[in-house]
Amino acid sequence: MEKLYKFLKYTFIILWTVFIVAPFLWAISTSFKDFQSVNSKVTYIPWLDFEPTLEGWRVLIKSPARGGVDIVEPYFNSLFVTCTASLISIVLGTLAAYALSRFTFKAGFVRNNDITFFFISQRIMPPIVLSIPFFIFLSTLGLLDSLIGLVVVYIVLLMPIAVWIMVDFFNRVPKELDETALIDGCNPYQAFYKVVLPNSIPGLIVAGMFCIIFGWIDFFFAFILTFTEVQLLPVKVVALNSSITPWWSLSASALISVAPLIIVAFVVERYLSKGNLSGALK
Amino acid sequence: MNLVAKHLTYKPDDQYHLNDVSFNFEKGRLYTILGRTLSGKTTLLKTIAGLLNPDSGNINFEDKNFSKVPVWERNVAMVYQQFINYPHLSVYENISFPLKQRKLNEENIKKNVEDALKTVGLVGFENRKIQELSGGQQQRVALARSLAKKAKILLLDEPLVNLDYKLREQLREEFKTIFNEGLANETILIYSTTDPQEVMELNGEVIVLDEGKVLQTGPAKDIFENPINLKVAEISNDPPMNIINGLKIDGKITFENINIKLPKHLSQLDNKNYNFGIRSSEIKLSNSGEEFEIELAEISGSETLLHLKRGSTKVIALIEEVMNFKIHEKVKVVFNSHKFYVFAEDGKLISSPYRIKNG
Numbered sequence: 001m002e003k004l005y006k007f008l009k010y011t012f013i014i015l016w017t018v019f020i021v022a023p024f025l026w027a028i029s030t031s032f033k034d035f036q037s038v039n040s041k042v043t044y045i046p047w048l049d050f051e052p053t054l055e056g057w058r059v060l061i062k063s064p065a066r067g068g069v070d071i072v073e074p075y076f077n078s079l080f081v082t083c084t085a086s087l088i089s090i091v092l093g094t095l096a097a098y099a100l101s102r103f104t105f106k107a108g109f110v111r112n113n114d115i116t117f118f119f120i121s122q123r124i125m126p127p128i129v130l131s132i133p134f135f136i137f138l139s140t141l142g143l144l145d146s147l148i149g150l151v152v153v154y155i156v157l158l159m160p161i162a163v164w165i166m167v168d169f170f171n172r173v174p175k176e177l178d179e180t181a182l183i184d185g186c187n188p189y190q191a192f193y194k195v196v197l198p199n200s201i202p203g204l205i206v207a208g209m210f211c212i213i214f215g216w217i218d219f220f221f222a223f224i225l226t227f228t229e230v231q232l233l234p235v236k237v238v239a240l241n242s243s244i245t246p247w248w249s250l251s252a253s254a255l256i257s258v259a260p261l262i263i264v265a266f267v268v269e270r271y272l273s274k275g276n277l278s279g280a281l282k
Numbered sequence: 283m284n285l286v287a288k289h290l291t292y293k294p295d296d297q298y299h300l301n302d303v304s305f306n307f308e309k310g311r312l313y314t315i316l317g318r319t320l321s322g323k324t325t326l327l328k329t330i331a332g333l334l335n336p337d338s339g340n341i342n343f344e345d346k347n348f349s350k351v352p353v354w355e356r357n358v359a360m361v362y363q364q365f366i367n368y369p370h371l372s373v374y375e376n377i378s379f380p381l382k383q384r385k386l387n388e389e390n391i392k393k394n395v396e397d398a399l400k401t402v403g404l405v406g407f408e409n410r411k412i413q414e415l416s417g418g419q420q421q422r423v424a425l426a427r428s429l430a431k432k433a434k435i436l437l438l439d440e441p442l443v444n445l446d447y448k449l450r451e452q453l454r455e456e457f458k459t460i461f462n463e464g465l466a467n468e469t470i471l472i473y474s475t476t477d478p479q480e481v482m483e484l485n486g487e488v489i490v491l492d493e494g495k496v497l498q499t500g501p502a503k504d505i506f507e508n509p510i511n512l513k514v515a516e517i518s519n520d521p522p523m524n525i526i527n528g529l530k531i532d533g534k535i536t537f538e539n540i541n542i543k544l545p546k547h548l549s550q551l552d553n554k555n556y557n558f559g560i561r562s563s564e565i566k567l568s569n570s571g572e573e574f575e576i577e578l579a580e581i582s583g584s585e586t587l588l589h590l591k592r593g594s595t596k597v598i599a600l601i602e603e604v605m606n607f608k609i610h611e612k613v614k615v616v617f618n619s620h621k622f623y624v625f626a627e628d629g630k631l632i633s634s635p636y637r638i639k640n641g
Contacts, residue, residue: 174364174366176362176364176366177366177368179328179331179333179353179360180360180362180366180368181368182333182353182354183331183333183353183354183356183358183359183360183380184354184359184379184380184383184427184431185354185355185380185383185384186354186383187352187354190354190383195368195370198370199368199369199370
């Protein structure tokens, strides 16, 4: 019985791994193929089945004038927008969350929980509902089709995530820790950045990871709020898909667009599993 | 140059956390605040520290109005009942943190930290992480941090309550030496606890607090011997003082068909109903005594606590040896009537065995 259970367990794990990893392997393999290797017969393993070539990757950085598709600019646009928006969201979100967790606000019938809910409610609505106000908002400000405009919109999308995660995190940091810092001679700002913040690194990492992921994968707003001047990676990749871009370049572009998330996932996983961070506070 | 509070009142909801609390604490002395959980001890300490603003009343320290001074400029130190340290810092960094905040020079900091570590017995632990320490050691670090500061007001909020029995005994012993030797003469030490035994052992000036109100102040011995009313008698005894409502007729009292002869100083009282208080250690097993039924027998250490019942009267007797009893068994006990306290029906102390007065 024990053996059967073990057998089933490992069978399932292996099947699942294959299911997850196979598309990646297939994409990696395809990205190194040329026309011959894709269209003549079924091939899998480089050097054995076909002669690998970097042509598929080269196309990505060549300008359209020379027969390439040039995803370098959209790539850096995406990196810039995601990182800037995430950073600002984390900074503002953390400050807001600390205030919501530690101070009591009263404005008419509005209390702390209502404000927290207000932040989260931005994510409850379907994005399409927000698209028209955003469009009008950006066009009034003359920020349509610009990186700054996208950063502003992404902050609206990402900050609720940061606030939500950090409020929950700060609520679990004992209030006595802040009080001890005050008694030990910190003013409220010092108490926050000398004591509370260094003990909130796990929360900051999780919040940062979510911001980066949600910022990086957003297609909808990038699609609606940009036209010709600025293009973000998800839009570019989808555009490649619908044009006559060859399979090998599509595979390469798909791989390079998930690369940052895979790196983030690995780094964060290392960091979180160090244990002393997650168990720092009782 | 004292810490003087006048009419402190704090009522954040429909209950008083502080109700007209006034005191005058002198430098170089130990004050213990005795009260049950939620009696306002922590609120009082936090108010002194400046973490809470009272609704009314004010605190003066060294002839300056303390209310206007923010927490971080007050030069107080506080140890919480939870072990609060900075988890991201090592033991050394934890203890030096308040000193760094005050911008002492490196040499001074080092000396102060080393002294504090020596006092609490944690030399050699400087580079440990807080999470690697046991509860008792964490509380020692917190204590060391507050000692190293050499604050003028040192607040200890039930510092032993979250520790296990053995450690509590041990730290309590150490506290006595630390308080007696380790403290500068200008420190006001305020120690809050729920445990009467701690109060007696620390032997300071006691403030008995209940529902935010000061019930009695005085030296520990005085509180123990002359509790001004039933409430104080209850709070300052563990196990709580037994209260028996009985009718006094001439030279004896009657309750539950028991007659107990009263000593001379009590037989002069008017004939009516009184609340008689007697400590559980003054009720003894004896064959010549009255019959009670055992409800529960607790063995703690080398003693046995017997919860006894007769009719509607319940008493607790402390037997100074470990004995096995069966529940619902009948035992006979005698009351040492010389140790009777007499409280009026409204709770006020009328007579104490330690201070026999006009009757």
